[in-house]
Amino acid sequence: MAxxxxxxxxDAPVTDRPAGPVAVRASGLSRAFDGRGILHDIDLEIRQxxxxxxxxxxxxxxxxxxxxxxxxxxxxxxxxxxxDRPSVAFQDSRLLPWNRVIDNVTLGLTDxxxxxxxxxxxxxxGLADRARAWPKTLSGxxxxxxxxxxxxxxxxxxxxxxxxxxxxxALTRIRMHRLLRTLCERYRPGVLxxxxxxxxxxxLADRILVLTDGRVSLDLTVDLPAxxxxxxxxFTDLRTRLLTELGVEDDDQ
Amino acid sequence: MLVALWFVATSAGWxxxxxxxxxxxxxxxxxxxxxxxxLQDNLLVSLQRAMTGLAIGVTVGVVLALVSGLTRxxxxxxxxxxxxxxxxxxxxxVPLAIVWFGIGEEVKILLVSLAVMFPIYLNTHAAVRGVDSxxxxxxxxxxxxxxxxxxxxxxxxxxxxxxxxxxxxxxxxWLVLVVSEQINASSGxxxxxxxxxxxxxxxxxxxxxxxxxxxxxISDTLVRLLERKALTWQSTLQSR
Ligand SMILES: Nc1ncnc2c1ncn2[C@@H]1O[C@H](COP(=O)(O)OP(=O)(O)OP(=O)(O)O)[C@@H](O)[C@H]1O
Ligand SMILES: [Mg+2]
Numbered sequence: 360m361a362x363x364x365x366x367x368x369x370d371a372p373v374t375d376r377p378a379g380p381v382a383v384r385a386s387g388l389s390r391a392f393d394g395r396g397i398l399h400d401i402d403l404e405i406r407q408x409x410x411x412x413x414x415x416x417x418x419x420x421x422x423x424x425x426x427x428x429x430x431x432x433x434x435x436x437x438x439x440x441x442x443d444r445p446s447v448a449f450q451d452s453r454l455l456p457w458n459r460v461i462d463n464v465t466l467g468l469t470d471x472x473x474x475x476x477x478x479x480x481x482x483x484x485g486l487a488d489r490a491r492a493w494p495k496t497l498s499g500x501x502x503x504x505x506x507x508x509x510x511x512x513x514x515x516x517x518x519x520x521x522x523x524x525x526x527x528x529a530l531t532r533i534r535m536h537r538l539l540r541t542l543c544e545r546y547r548p549g550v551l552x553x554x555x556x557x558x559x560x561x562x563l564a565d566r567i568l569v570l571t572d573g574r575v576s577l578d579l580t581v582d583l584p585a586x587x588x589x590x591x592x593x594f595t596d597l598r599t600r601l602l603t604e605l606g607v608e609d610d611d612q
Numbered sequence: 613m614l615v616a617l618w619f620v621a622t623s624a625g626w627x628x629x630x631x632x633x634x635x636x637x638x639x640x641x642x643x644x645x646x647x648x649x650x651l652q653d654n655l656l657v658s659l660q661r662a663m664t665g666l667a668i669g670v671t672v673g674v675v676l677a678l679v680s681g682l683t684r685x686x687x688x689x690x691x692x693x694x695x696x697x698x699x700x701x702x703x704x705x706v707p708l709a710i711v712w713f714g715i716g717e718e719v720k721i722l723l724v725s726l727a728v729m730f731p732i733y734l735n736t737h738a739a740v741r742g743v744d745s746x747x748x749x750x751x752x753x754x755x756x757x758x759x760x761x762x763x764x765x766x767x768x769x770x771x772x773x774x775x776x777x778x779x780x781x782x783x784x785x786w787l788v789l790v791v792s793e794q795i796n797a798s799s800g801x802x803x804x805x806x807x808x809x810x811x812x813x814x815x816x817x818x819x820x821x822x823x824x825x826x827x828x829x830i831s832d833t834l835v836r837l838l839e840r841k842a843l844t845w846q847s848t849l850q851s852r
Contacts, residue, residue, distance in 0.1 A: 447753040457768040467754030493845045
């Protein structure tokens with residue numbers, strides 16, 4: 360995709376970060392499986408440098424939407440403009456078990472420089488000494504970090520993640536959140552992160568979308584400082600609001 | 613266990629030496645055969661046949677498995693036919709093959725190849741088909757083309773299945789070779805045994821059996837070693 364000239368967003372003024380060129384533009388996106396409608400008429404725009412979190416209950420169609428944006432599913436209706444090659448991080452790290460970590464990171468790259476950049480990125484995610492390891496010997500968190508390195512080495516205009524931290528323990532997850540924010544600040548892709556963890560959404564997002572029965576039922580710009588969010592009143596308010604939107608009573612106030 | 617029983621049974625005179633030679637007699641026979649060079653010569657011939665048949669059968673099996681595993685046309689044309697033929701006992705073909713092709717060298721190699729091809733085909737085909745579709749998704753998101761997909765994802769993913777097939781194949785190769793050598797050959801270990809049978813030399817027959825057992829054992833070990841080497845990425849899990 361050619362880089363689009365910046366078009367002003369209709370609503371949602373982007374917070375502390377300047378809006379980059381548009382990374383995703385979808386309008387009227389619908390998807391049905393065997394006549395059963397899963398996504399209905401979805402409009403979506405994500406800019407480079409913008410961190411969008413997609414929340415939704417199980418079965419609301421989050422993964423379906425992500426697969427469409429990842430160009431893994433072409434059988435949708437509506438209009439869609441995405442980069443030729445968005446990077447994707449899946450819930451399972453999806454490292455090829457028969458390739459060493461570094462060769463997983465460079466998978467699909469043909470330039471001579473790839474190995475060097477991969478080594479750099481692995482160092483950045485704290486895996487410098489595991490570059491030659493087999494994926495089966497990595498811990499869950501290490502594997503996800505390797506997958507993140509694989510996604511970022513392509514310097515994507517768009518980074519799509521489907522519950523990338525779903526399988527990690529709480530501690531590792533916090534460290535992964537920090538790492539992800541740092542890396543996204545540096546590489547500034549447009550990000551769409553799918554999760555059903557409300558805290559994760561409020562901690563990371565510039566913007567939060569809630570998907571309910573295949574429709575975007577809420578589109579919120581998060582106007583909170585990048586660091587130390589958890590201790591603000593807005594955090595709690597936003598959290599409660601999102602839980603209500605998802606149909607869960609927030610009982611631990 | 614079995615060897616011990618054999619030893620006791622023959623040396624205690626429970627079994628007639630003409631029915632079952634004692635280990636000592638077999639040892640003598642083996643030395644006799646080695647001195648005359650009969651054992652080496654026939655072993656070499658058998659080994660050559662097995663290797664040639666194995667090489668051809670494995671190659672053909674892998675190629676067929678890839679064609680039918682990766683292309684729709686191939687699947688349609690090949691798979692149903694091969695799946696149907698697989699239940700056919702190859703050994704039953706031996707007499708027919710002799711009638712058709714005579715007793716030349718090619719027949720034995722052909723039979724071995726054919727027998728070897730099936731396990732290779734079936735296991736490799738299933739493995740190619742069974743490559744996790746999530747990896748195929750991944751390949752497409754990192755922009756691997758069709759050839760790179762086969763080389764980086766499908767072939768390595770199917771390798772464990774291929775090795776399962778290879779171990780079956782090696783065992784079957786010897787089996788088919790013995791039988792076809794016993795029925796129609798003028799050289800090879802199977803021939804040596806048939807000759808011995810005709811003149812009632814059970815010790816020589818036993819030598820043949822031992823040689824076959826050793827060949828089977830050695831070749832299986834070799835395949836396992838090869839497998840371990842090729843699948844290092846997998847062994848890390850097993851060795852824990
Ligand atoms: N290939 C498919 N064929 C048929 N139905 C499908 C297919 N993929 C998804 N669906 C259906 O679409 C609906 C949405 O699925 P999707 O995976 O997008 O949900 P999700 O929001 O990601 O849920 P979760 O949070 O549990 O991952 C589900 O009801 C699912 O059964
Ligand atoms: Mg999902």
